[in-house]
Amino acid sequence: MAMIAADNRGLRLATRYAVLVLIAVIFVFPLVFMVMSSFKPDQQLLQDASNLRAFLPVGDISLQNYTAAFQRAPVATFVFNSVFVTGVTVILSLLLCSAAGFAFVFVNWKGRGVLLSLLLATLIVPFETIAIPLLLLASKLPWIGLDGLTWGWLNSYRVQIVPFIADGLTVFLFVQYFKDLPGELIEAARVEGASWFQIYRRIVMPLSGPILATAAILKFLVMYNQYLWPLMVTQEEGYRPVMVGLQYFFQLNVAWGEVMAYLSMITVPVLAFYLYLQKAFIASIASTGVKG
Amino acid sequence: MKLFGLAASAAILGWASVAQAQETLTMWYHGAGNEVEQKIVNGLIADFNGSQTDWKVELQSFPQGAYNDSVVAGALAGNLPDILDVDGPIMPNWAWAGYLQPLKIDESKIATFLPGTKGIWNGQLYSIGLWDAAVALVTRQSTLDELGLRKPTVDQPWTKDEFMAALDAAKASGKWEFAFDPGMAWTGEWYPYAFSPFLQSFGGDIVDRTTYKTAEGALNGDAAMAFGAWWQGLFTGGYAQATQDPADRDGGFAAGKYAFSWNGNWAALGALSAFPDTVFLPAPDFGNGPKIGAASWQFGVSATSKNPAGAAAFIEFALQDKYLAAFSNGIGLIPATPSAAAMVDNYKAGGPLAVFVDYSARTALVRPVTPGYVVQAKVFEKALADIANGADVAATLDAATDEINADIEKNGGYGH
Incomplete structure (x- = not known):
């Protein structure tokens, strides 16, 4: 038996x-x-x-295809742009969305339920539907820089970063995760006189490793794979990211070897980032119940 | 010393006034990623900038696959350059949408240009191209000999029956995987560019060109139905594959998979290097003469340009034969004028690609010159793909006609 x-x-x-x-x-x-x-x-x-x-x-x-790829397109510029835009957006997104999630879960204020519902409703709006209004807005926004006051954000890093810092999905992920944290910890800290910011920074964030990893990976993938928006807002080569750069390799007679070399070069950072964070990612997916 | 100081001051002032007088013209071009093309464009711009002191052109290059979307986005954001290049069949849409303004150049300078290079809409010149592209039926002389086929010419192209007999012979020989490679893997603009001439040779069209207000009768009349049945027969009869691997499109002819390939002059040198006995045959005549597509990339002036005179001056400067020849030598396309063609080894009389000049001049037909073409092209592409994959011919062409008509109506007739 x-x-x-x-x-x-x-x-x-x-x-x-x-x-x-x-x-x-x-x-x-x-x-x-x-x-x-x-x-x-x-x-x-x-x-x-x-x-x-x-x-x-x-x-x-x-390595001929790699050499040729660098000759055909400013690969290093594209990779730098993507890594920079993605990195900055991920960091700012984690800060802002986790703070928003914290406020929705732990701070008692009027209208938070309605606002959270509205925020979640944005999840069903595809980016393509707001791309053109957003483009019109971005082309007219003011900016104060070294040149003084200028109008229009096109051809800049900020136009690729700012619209994507906050989004409903990331806030939702944090809200779901924070709901499972023991409320007694927060109450005890409040009784001890800790400020909301102290609670956020010293108690909640140190317990949020898995959700930070998850949110970082999801945001990283979205940002690194951006095509439509940077295509619309970057007419200058110096600001273009890797996905727009991929188009440089599709000429009338496609050089497939160079395409593969370029794809290999731009895929490696994503794989490395994912492998680095995958344990935390899987742990967080399991704990939040979010699938796919 | 005083005199030296005065001279230096005068020189500085003089330089400053020249620098101040020189207006900057921005230019967008679709050639990013094509090193050779980029080099020629940069050379042209450097020559123009050095030839006068009024204007200075600054280039911004885009990859071709992203170019049209970038221009549309730029137009929406009010951020178009002075000079832009535009794909010939798209030009009417951009002119109608207010992205382009009529091009004011000395038209005597383009009198000898190939017809497909002139972007004319509503009776006005909006753009001009330095080259054109042409398509031919690519095969090998040894194939013709082996199958006992006569070599067609523009004056005596193959009839439909002769063409089908050639495909039958190739199929029966069993030597090739498929007798014919229409290029099904090249989706997008290739479909209307390469396949609508077949329809036009049958006597149909994507839209009724007499009014441009309907596709009724053109895309679903008797001629179009005959075309549709023939087109579907290519696939159901086993002459061609409806779904093709892009790698087969790029390398299939050279690998000996296809007896005949419908391909452009840009791929001609590759075919010749694979088989030195490659020949480029004219389009078959399906009843209304042999037809191929026309119109490639052209230069125009944006509607928002504050310096249209400078932009036009640059475009006029670019029309010199030496630049037409340089582009042809660099990227393999057909020079816009006979005199420039004579300067290019590939296209001069007796050159390996000289037949393409003839085909372009004598059999080319521009795609429908209407702003609605951008939609019509996509509808046509889908209809042809569906028919190739077995959809009912009449129902598909009727549906395509309705879709095109609805779009024309929705857009108030596109100004026709």
Whole structure:
């Protein structure tokens, strides 16, 4: 009887691993294909595409596509722009949205329920529907800088950052997470005379590692993959991010090797960021009940 | 010493006044990512800036795939440059939408330009191109010989029956995966550019060009139905694949997968390097003469330009044969004038691509010259993809006609 149970357990384990390996293969092979193709000349890349050689570093392997990609487009500028815009937006978003979430959950004030509902309602509005009004607004906003007062935010980093700092989803994530924190901690701190800011900074934030990681990853992905908005607001090459830069590689005759090299270069930071935060991400997803 | 000081002051003042008088013209161009094209444009601008002291052109380049959206966004934000380039068939829409103003140049200078390079809408010139593009039926002389086919010419193109007989022979030989590669993987503008000439050769069109107020009869009349049935037959008959891998489109002909490929002059040198006996045949005549698409990228002046005279001066400067030839040598497109073509090895008489000049001059038809084209092109593309994938021809073309008519009506006839 015990042997049958052990056999069943072994079978279940083998099946589970087989399924997991299959899923891993499905997800990993496109990345392997991308990286391997980035080292191959176009003709070989196209020939290999129909067989297993596509996933192997075989044939005429070189860094030529990477060199050519740097010649075709200012790759370093695009990567810097994306990393800078994404990094600043993520940091500001975590600060602002966590503070908003804190205020919605712990501070008692009139209208917070209605405001939270309104904020959540913005989740159903796709960005595309507000892109043009936002563009018109951004083209007329004032700014005080080294040149004094100027009008219009186009062709700048701020136009790519400011509209995305606060969003309903991130606030919602923080609200959900904060609701599960023990209220006694907050009450005790209030009794001890701590200010709201002290509670936010010294009690709530140190307990919010998983949700900070989750919000950071989600915001990072959204920002790093931005295409439509930067396309609309950056006419100057010096401000363009990586996704707009990808278009530089789609000429009449597409140089697929260079496309793969460029994609490999811009994908690595995202993968690294995700791998760095994935444990916290998974923990937070499990605790907030947010799927997908 | 005093004299030296005076001279220096005069020089500085003189330089300052020249610098002050020189107006800056901003220019947007779609060539980012194309190193060769970028170099030629920069050279042209440097030459213009050095040739006079009134204007200084400053370039901002965009990748082609993002260019149109960037211009539309720029127009909405009131941030258009003085000079911009525009894809020929889009020009009427941008003129109608108020992005462009009529181009005031000496029109005698473009008298010998290929017809497809002139962006004329509502009787006015809005844009002018330095080159055009053309499409041909690409195959190998050895294929023609092997299948026992005559080599067609513009004067004696293949008829529909001859073309289908050629495809039948290629299919029956079993030597190729598919007899014909129309280029189904190249979605977007390729469909109306490359395939609407087939429809026009049948006698139909995307829209009724006599009024531009309806597609009724043009896109769903008898000729269009015959075209639709023929088009669908290419796929149901196994001559071509309805869904194509982009890699096959780029490398399939060179890999020997297709006997005939419908492709542009920009891909011609690649085909020649794969097979030195490659030949570029004219479009088949489906009853109303052989037809190919026309109109490529052109220069125009934005409606908001404060210096239209300077912008026009730059465009006029760019029309010199040496620049037409330089662009052709660099990016492989057809020079706009015969005199410039004679300066280009590929396109001069006897050159390997000289036939494209002839095809462009004698068989090219611009896509419908209407602001509604941007919508009509997408409707046409979807209809052709659906028919290729087995949709009912009559129902699909009727639906496409209704969609185009509704759009024209919604936009008040687009000013026609």
